[in-house]
Amino acid sequence: MENLWLASGLAQIQMNQAIMILVGLVLLFLAIRKKFEPLLLVPIGFGGIMANIPGAGLASSGLELAIYAQDPMVIAKARELFEMPLAHIDAVLHAIENSAYSAQAQLAAVAKDAGYNNGALYNFYSVAIASGVAPLVIFLGVGAMTDFGPLLANPKTLLLGAAAQFGIFATVLGAVGMTYFGIMDFSIAEAAAIGIIGGADGPTAIYVASMLAPDLLGAIAVAAYSYMALVPLIQPPIMRALTTEAERQIVMTQLRTVSKREKIAFPVIVLILVGFFIPDAAPLLGMFCLGNLMKECGVVDRLSDTAQNALINITTIFLGLSVGSKLAADKFLDPKTLGILALGIVAFAIGTAAGVLMAKLMNVFAKQKVNPLIGAAGVSAVPMAARVANKVGLESNPHNFLLMHAMGPNVAGVIGSAVAAGVMIAVVKAFGL
Amino acid sequence: MENLWLASGLAQIQMNQAIMILVGLVLLFLAIRKKFEPLLLVPIGFGGIMANIPGAGLASSGLELAIYAQDPMVIAKARELFEMPLAHIDAVLHAIENSAYSAQAQLAAVAKDAGYNNGALYNFYSVAIASGVAPLVIFLGVGAMTDFGPLLANPKTLLLGAAAQFGIFATVLGAVGMTYFGIMDFSIAEAAAIGIIGGADGPTAIYVASMLAPDLLGAIAVAAYSYMALVPLIQPPIMRALTTEAERQIVMTQLRTVSKREKIAFPVIVLILVGFFIPDAAPLLGMFCLGNLMKECGVVDRLSDTAQNALINITTIFLGLSVGSKLAADKFLDPKTLGILALGIVAFAIGTAAGVLMAKLMNVFAKQKVNPLIGAAGVSAVPMAARVANKVGLESNPHNFLLMHAMGPNVAGVIGSAVAAGVMIAVVKAFGL
């Protein structure tokens, strides 16, 4: 029977870890040399390398380490708890993964008794992501950096931010389609978590993935941040294909000045509406709105400053390392990762197209025409997508600055994808019952 | 039996939540428009709105959410543990609230097995307040911002800071009186926690309330910060009523220069004396003194700067949100809240009066007369109360600047109320045995 334990293939594991270290190095290269979202990809890439150091187990829980080490006490306890023979190490891990929290807690206590402690990255992940806190704190800081002025000056651009979320749900359909045709084996929860890549918003993607598909979190976060960095390559061809030269030359009227009071009232209104319509989006959007209110209200500047600097920076470091912990070879080197990467880029493309088409649809009805290029900014990817809209617009009319007009749908896209996240969490939870 | 469960009145609950959202909006208005302690009341008000979003359960533990959802496993476990029928949802909640920690932990594990997770604000509360850490960190930062120079130049003003704490204990008596006369039903622990509002010091009030009466924490913190903001309205009439024009015109001799070494020695002496006399005040005053020592010693400026900025700001955000979580309708909309608000303002008034009268008493014996107006600053409410003393003084003598003289009793009031807090915690604990 002992031999069965040895079947896991140590050599194979180490080869996989070497591959993942290369992946980590590639991420560092993209972050540092190509400036791909470096604030996240530097800690993610570095954390990915750390997570794959053979024998260090930095990304493993004490319980996992005890089982890798075939600790007899822990395995006996698992057999007792699950009333299964559990002949192979993978069977034990699988049984634990599918067990209830209290069974895991009991086994973890036995592992701790046997001297196995959680790895450092595992602890970071537990505190920062599994608890849900890091994405919320990032959203607080992002809210404190966001100016809703352009959106308030032209509220109907919110609809562009709505349309672009079609990328999310089309991708969900793509993922379940893959399952249907037997290409991949995604559950509905996993499909939803993959779809959120189309939200083009890092913290939202991490938040949803941590709730619906923690094992895919590494691949989803890497895809989300990488494609956000690739927005200047992904979007322009789609934008040009779906618009005529005349449309791209549409000049929009200058935005009105928005008063301080409107800016103060807006986050409060968003919070209350979210609370009534999509309570599951309330944690993310609540923190986002609090950050924005702190910025706009003008009486708590020291809190706003800290939220935009020390607090978001500290959180970003640990969020990145925690995401990196999910680049451990056993989780990342899976055919699903390829599926996620393929679906993710489709999600961005569809979201971009939906935003542009929505703008064209609005032009059919509205008197005040919008330049359909700003629809592409509705995917979020703040502020990259807005800059792309501006740049493509300048190609057609060198005097037509769309940047401020594109900021409206751009920040609307953040709200839109957080709403989509809330809906998906609620619906998937309901499916589970 | 099922019907009993439904008797809790969902419509009533939602109406209460709507009321609490209005309360949150009022707090935001007071904070932003009226500048009522905005650093705390912005996050408290916003957290209060978040806590009352129907169906989101942001301020609830996973266990509470499981019971609201009438999860059969959790309720069965509760009936088994407490050996009670527990026919009604409120009976279950009540039984849990009065049970020991380990019973709660067992039920929480069952709830987690059933898929119920703690709300985000509940987690913030657990980490920031239930652990006691946030008030301590705030005190560290406040200590690093406090200048004990005026106090050291005129140490007998410490006695003014002592006298003003009479507001605390008179309010305790008021609260037990209300119980005695059947108007309210406060326990002695609750009465003590309400009294601390008279300390006019936010972190102290939160610290005491979290230990002695967590359910009242929301109302106590809101009362404490609101009345601190109202000090310019509450105090002057009392100060004028208790002093003659001649007393208000008393000019005090200029304060001597205090040496660096005295300022370094002072926090160390306070720590040691607190340790010997009032060990239960040692956490609060210890952190306060450490902050002050870091500021004064001159060799750890980078730590002092961080304690005064990034650290206190981060903590303030989460402290405020955590207090806001206690504005959940089921805890806040209680007749007790009205009692707390009424008692709180009495506490401030009595504290003010006691400080002024103590100053007059000191003038009977001392050669160096003190202007009795600075006695009112002994309630703490730093630096508002000292500014009020200065302003009222200037009304009587436009050349008599009392600000620095009032800073002595003002910071003495912080020490005084922390000492009072320590005594109350110790005595109430002794009553409990």
Next chain:
Amino acid sequence: MENLWLASGLAQIQMNQAIMILVGLVLLFLAIRKKFEPLLLVPIGFGGIMANIPGAGLASSGLELAIYAQDPMVIAKARELFEMPLAHIDAVLHAIENSAYSAQAQLAAVAKDAGYNNGALYNFYSVAIASGVAPLVIFLGVGAMTDFGPLLANPKTLLLGAAAQFGIFATVLGAVGMTYFGIMDFSIAEAAAIGIIGGADGPTAIYVASMLAPDLLGAIAVAAYSYMALVPLIQPPIMRALTTEAERQIVMTQLRTVSKREKIAFPVIVLILVGFFIPDAAPLLGMFCLGNLMKECGVVDRLSDTAQNALINITTIFLGLSVGSKLAADKFLDPKTLGILALGIVAFAIGTAAGVLMAKLMNVFAKQKVNPLIGAAGVSAVPMAARVANKVGLESNPHNFLLMHAMGPNVAGVIGSAVAAGVMIAVVKAFGL
């Protein structure tokens, strides 16, 4: 039987606490007046005083407090769990200390049911040190402050950083020798933890001590930081004794300019090599390298700034207080502390000597001579030891600035002692099996 419980000698305990308060005052004096590593010794000294406040129990767990208070439920549970009579309070404490984690958790739950909560400093220690996180975060910040330029310009100075770690292992031998001759009673884990003082690196010492000998952590950290501050007194006599005047006058060629790319590649290479060779050193060196990469890569300056400021400062405050909690009289006032202090200074001396002698040995083989004084900087104690090397060098040749040359071995010493730490943790763990 009751009398036995009383035998612990309350008067003796209070006398010991008074002594430890004096020790805390001496540490504050050294930190503030003599500038002995004030960033750490101010919070350590202050925390030491707080930990020894009689009756406050700030450094004790709720379980310890319950046992000091002779809580009958807790003691009954302990007797049941350990199946021992446990007549004396010290027997209970001893049995708990040697018990498994899950037994401790059960007893802690009983203590919490009985109303005993952890002291504030105990909580800080659990979160900051027992979890291992604070030393890692400090290393992140130190990495972000470290310039590997001088090391990269002259990589063979890494060997000086290797040699100086001989102080660590010689001290281990000294400690086991003391045990062998019956002078002290150190276990091999304790001997290893004491040896790390010779690494002259605070976070490394705390990290190792927290893993191998938590009870000795206070004495080890105090010794490490004190002797680091005393480097200008300890090192020069040894350096002069082991070198000739001619050697001290050796002028080294100016260091070449190191390119940005080399500086970016270096931390990544260190991480990967550490991962392959010494996985147990990966947490410490991984965080150190991440900090350095964030500094050098130039695309995440806001993260690097925060790691060097807000984050390291916040962590330093709590690390210091947590170390201070280990100055509680019952742990610190032990003959072992004297042994640790004696061995610690020997460790520094031997490390210094080994570094100097290694430099002389390298001069036998190398064409490019190194000034042996820079070997002494290999102990780490950054940047003090490098400054000492520079100063002693200037005494022999007033135009010979060795500072930059000494920075190479100086930062090499940090890597060297972290590697030594990893080896010791791994080997001691292997001994335990």
Next chain:
Amino acid sequence: MSSNDILQQGADLLMLGMGSVFVFLSVLVVATTAMSWFINRWLPEAEPEVVTRKPAPSTEINSKTLSIIEQAIAQHRVAKGRAAAE
């Protein structure tokens, strides 16, 4: 769960999701427009939001200020070079 079920769930998610996003953001358009109208109608700010930048300090910066700044920068660089203690 059959393969058809997951397709159905995906379609449900698409409908519910896009529906909710559009309804919510449409409501937000209305609410925002109403709020802006209300504030500008009933609670206009005394002074407009336009940031009135103080006139840039004349046109020249005199040489004294210049040298002050140069020295400040120099001093700042020195300060930065000071190694922070560990």
Next chain:
Amino acid sequence: MSSNDILQQGADLLMLGMGSVFVFLSVLVVATTAMSWFINRWLPEAEPEVVTRKPAPSTEINSKTLSIIEQAIAQHRVAKGRAAAE
């Protein structure tokens, strides 16, 4: 617990509380006075607490101006390093 008991407890709390506060702060008055006397008698500071500013470097940069400029530079650097909102 009878209603009288809680009145009694409230009164106890008042007595013990005000007593402790007064005793403690009175002791602190004495200790502080003694400490100040001791320090000023036996450990006077070599240089008085008055901050003796170094003579301003010729062109006179007052410390306020300096700190303004330092802040500006710091802010500028931060702004430069700050990536656009995530």
Next chain:
Amino acid sequence: MSSNDILQQGADLLMLGMGSVFVFLSVLVVATTAMSWFINRWLPEAEPEVVTRKPAPSTEINSKTLSIIEQAIAQHRVAKGRAAAE
């Protein structure tokens, strides 16, 4: 465990420890040297690492500097107005 055992363990620790430290740092010497050679041979930086300080802004203050100072003054005014926390 006999007293001899712990001596043996100490000696083991010394051997393994110093061995590992020397092996590791020697490997690092080799790896670092190779890396430096590789980078300087194949990936030299376009512009050398030498920090080319911009020539001090002689007599003019460019607009960037000007805006920095304006910001500083604005910030300073804000800071003055900001009430102390809590």
